[in-house]
Amino acid sequence: MNRRRRLEQISNGYYNLGLSLAKERNLSSALNALSIALGLNKKNIDARNLYGLIQFEMGEETKALISWVISINIKSMNNLAQNYLQNLRNKSTYLEKSQEAISKYNKAVSQIRTVNYDMARMSLKQVVDIRPHFVKAMLALALLDIREGKAGEARKLLESVLLIDRFNAKAITYLDEMRPVSERKSGSVKLSVIGSPIKKEKEKPVEKNTSASMPVTEIYKNYSGMFTAVNVGIGLIVGACAMVFLYMPTMKVALNKAHNKEVVEISQKLSDAGISMEELKSENESLNDQVNKLNEINNTSTENMNYKLLQYVYLIGVIREYGAKNYTKAAEIFSNIDTNQLTDVDNGPGVSITGTFAEIAPKMRAEGPKLLTAVGDGLSKAGDYAGAIGYYDAALRIAPDYLQAKYNKALAYKTSGDVETANNLFTEIITAAPEDKIAKEAQRERGY
Secondary structure (H helix, E strand, C coil): CCCCHHHHHHHHHHHHHHHHHHHHCHHHHHHHHHHHHHHCCCCCCHHHHHHHHHHHCCCCHHHHHHHHHHHHHHHHCCCCCHHHHHCCCCHHHHHHHHHHHHHHHHHHHHHHCCCCCCHHHHHHHHHHHHHHCCCCHHHHHHHHHCCCCCCHHHHHHHHHHHHCCCCCCHHHHHHHHCCCHHHHHCCEEEECCCCEEECCCCCCCCCCCCCCCCCCCCCCCCCCCCHHHHHHHHHHHHHHHHHHHHHHHHHHHHHHHHHHHHHHHHHHHHHCCCCCHHHHHHHHHHHHHHHHHHHHHHHHHHHHHHHHHHHHHHHHHHHHHHHHCHHHHHHHHHHHHHHHHHCCCCCCCCCCHHHHHHHHHHHHHHHHHHHHHHHHHHHHCCCCCCHHHHHHHHHHHHHHCCCHHHHHHHHHHHHCCHHHHHHHHCCCCCCCCCCCCHHHHHHHCCCC
């Protein structure tokens, strides 16, 4: 057995361990096991998708999105991560609330660092109201409650954390610290790797965990000049997107500070010069409108940028597979690209993203639909009609008028028992090209 196969087997073992722990809601330990699985085999799609699901369950939507996007880049067809991302895209309000929760959490962290605990506590309460499963926010709020002497509220939060992550080490430690000194267990028990309590042995020395028994692999890739230039261009675009994500929250904070300062000044003028309450209300509403508009722009920009970044991830995958002459795989990824989202930026090296895409696109559009249809035919003969239809759909995304792919797709539906959908497709073919040979076959299958 070669080394690569051995690493894949060990990675699958850690994935199975992570899955078992996740079923027991031991999420922290499950994440540790899945991280090891991905370290051994970065192409372990099941481990990467489960890693994203657990991060999502713990309120870390951003980490979940990153994990699923990488998963789709590795395997674009028949990947559950596509369903996860599509479900999120269909719930734009959910993403907006997630962005709001993350912004408020970061604000609370800054307030804690400046010893502004009361404001931090208010911000964290808002975060937990928006995202009741945001474990980090719940733990931070529990600490502030403990500091304020509100043990009951802190205990309720920590117990909620343990309902989400059964053996969360921080939650267990905080609860233990809240007990009287005589009742604490920290000196007699500790947490094992998978999170279950184990007894501390007095006479047996503790063995150090080393990485010597775990094989480590390093992967070196050689890129051509074109790939280096394209990566530079992609990096500039990603950097520009990152600037948007960093700059917009800063603008919001600055505007809020200006808002608060102006309210104070107006209040002083009201007491000194007798300015009417109606004027003060009008000024306040105007400032609130500005804040709301900025929030709307920020949320819209974040959603659009996430979708735009996904297209560049797809483009990188196409370039990689195209350079390796794996044209079928390149065509799979190519079928998912929204070309309207690919734009050039003003950069020093003069790399043109659209120019690079234009070099690859003709071959993909000419050969891609045929290659994908051939794969679909093979799956259809093997009885995997759902998989075959997926490849036919990919071919039609590249070339919507490719009659052979549409005809074969109709046959797959008919053979699998969905006669109504098959007949609709046959009708589309007959209407689009009534004199074509494939249209004649469609008429025969349709029963005309």
